[in-house]
Amino acid sequence: MDRIYLDFNASTPVDPRVAAVMRPLLETAHGNPSSPHWAGGPARDAVERARAKVSGLLGAEPDEIVFTSGGSEANNLALKGVFFAHRHRGDHIVTSAAEHPATLEVCAFLERMGGQVTYIPVDRQGRVDPDDLARAITARTLLVTLMHANNETGTLQPIEACARIARDRGVLFHTDAAQSVGKVATEVNRLGVDLLSIAGHKLYAPKGVGALYVRRGTTLEPLIHGAGHEAGRRAGTESALLTAALGEACALASDLAPMRGVQDLRDALWADLQKHFGNRVMLNGHPEHRLPNTLNVGFVGLVGTDILARLPEVAASTGSACHAGLVELSPTLRAMGVPPEVGMGAIRFSLGRGTTSAEIAAVVGRLVEVLG
Structure with missing residues (x-):
């Protein structure tokens, strides 16, 4: 991969x-x-x-x-x-x-x-x-x-x-x-x-x-x-x-048109995660009033850093990049009242103008392999 x-x-x-x-x-x-x-x-x-x-x-x-x-x-x-x-x-x-x-x-x-x-x-x-x-x-x-x-x-x-x-x-x-x-x-x-x-x-x-x-x-x-x-x-x-x-x-x-395609890929990623993991994955953040490129999900009962450690090919984050690496509930998720069993398993996937559908499919495939 x-x-x-x-x-x-x-x-x-x-x-x-x-x-x-x-x-x-x-x-x-x-x-x-x-x-x-x-x-x-x-x-x-x-x-x-x-x-x-x-x-x-x-x-x-x-x-x-x-x-x-x-x-x-x-x-x-x-x-x-x-x-x-x-x-x-x-x-x-x-x-x-x-x-x-x-x-x-x-x-x-x-x-x-x-x-x-x-x-x-x-x-x-x-x-x-x-x-x-x-x-x-x-x-x-x-x-x-x-x-x-x-x-x-x-x-x-x-x-x-x-x-x-x-x-x-x-x-x-x-x-x-x-x-x-x-x-x-x-x-x-x-x-x-x-x-x-x-x-x-x-x-x-x-x-x-x-x-x-x-x-x-x-x-x-x-x-x-x-x-x-x-x-x-x-x-x-x-x-x-x-x-x-x-x-x-x-x-x-100033040209926001490319972000429509980015949002489509983000939504496809979320749909695939729901399809494969059901209620084992939860959305963190507002379902509508949200950046078109950002998907923060919590894998219930797991730890986000552990998941990413098993996906060395994927660059993503378990929280803000400014305080990544700390194995604790994100202050933002804590302020939102996210339960620890959800928040500890949080991963932020943030897409860009160059992200492709093939990359999204590959990430989902690897998550299925790793998490079952």
């Missing part, structure tokens, strides 16, 4: 079209984008073309895009930036109990800095109740941060409804869209968000680059201080190479 990659939520390969955009910049964009002379021009042009492509995907303006080193930095800039810039009028943040560590760990840090954080629950399918959010907001609330799509289960949050509640109360709203960009629509005005995080390596760009959308008029304290790069919002010389890669990836991601 050939090796099969079904861990696209952890990281994607660099799209050949993205690599093609990067290649000439290795030789022609060695100047500093901030330099006014001839050597800085090509680098500056590459960065600004990339900024326009990222903003185009999000339905934003180019000056609302801040390039970062990835999704974690974008989340840190959003949460810490709001907290420290607006601390004179509040100290409270609202998030959910099922966020990525790149949000939860920032919230824990801000609590150590004197902040107050409310963690609203999620239901059995991983969704928050907008009414819980409305009850959690106080006069001291500065920010609501809810991920658009969960990295483990693919569950989509009701971002539009939640952002409307925050806006009506005069509270800023941030969403971590690292998993959703390129898979579902992520136009910022439709979502109603003030801040939105992107991670390049989740959408066929290299690791080491991301972006934060910052709605005009939103004030942030910089996370990295120095010179006035990125309109004073993120110090550090921009990488023409990496920003160009992210820009091209975002341009490609």
Whole structure:
């Protein structure tokens, strides 16, 4: 059996079209984008073309895009930036109990800095109740941060409804869209968000680059201080190479048509698993409000890491890639109230644009061989 990659939520390969955009910049964009002379021009042009492509995907303006080193930095800039810039009028943040560590760990840090954080629950399918959010907001609330799509289960949050509640109360709203960009629509005005995080390596760009959308008029304290790069919002010389890669990836991601085929393959995988394993396999996540590429299933009474150890040809995950390898119930599944006998057997299969029906059939065949 050939090796099969079904861990696209952890990281994607660099799209050949993205690599093609990067290649000439290795030789022609060695100047500093901030330099006014001839050597800085090509680098500056590459960065600004990339900024326009990222903003185009999000339905934003180019000056609302801040390039970062990835999704974690974008989340840190959003949460810490709001907290420290607006601390004179509040100290409270609202998030959910099922966020990525790149949000939860920032919230824990801000609590150590004197902040107050409310963690609203999620239901059995991983969704928050907008009414819980409305009850959690106080006069001291500065920010609501809810991920658009969960990295483990693919569950989509009701971002539009939640952002409307925050806006009506005069509270800023941030969403971590690292998993959703390129898979579902992520136009910022439709979502109603003030801040939105992107991670390049989740959408066929290299690791080491991301972006934060910052709605005009939103004030942030910089996370990295120095010179006035990125309109004073993120110090550090921009990488023409990496920003160009992210820009091209975002341009490609604006076409969501390939995701329909990916969803068909995901649904075929789930149907085959149900056919062969019946009530020995359970779905973790929302059956409808879910990323089109993500299938998180629990093999009842088994341990996911043990199953994958018997399938060395298959790259998949037993939970978030950021804390994979720990033989314990995923914090996300625990927050959802998934029983241990189901959650311990969880495997996340996340498909990509290059996944084939033959690969899906091969994975199901191997699971039948291994599990009977």
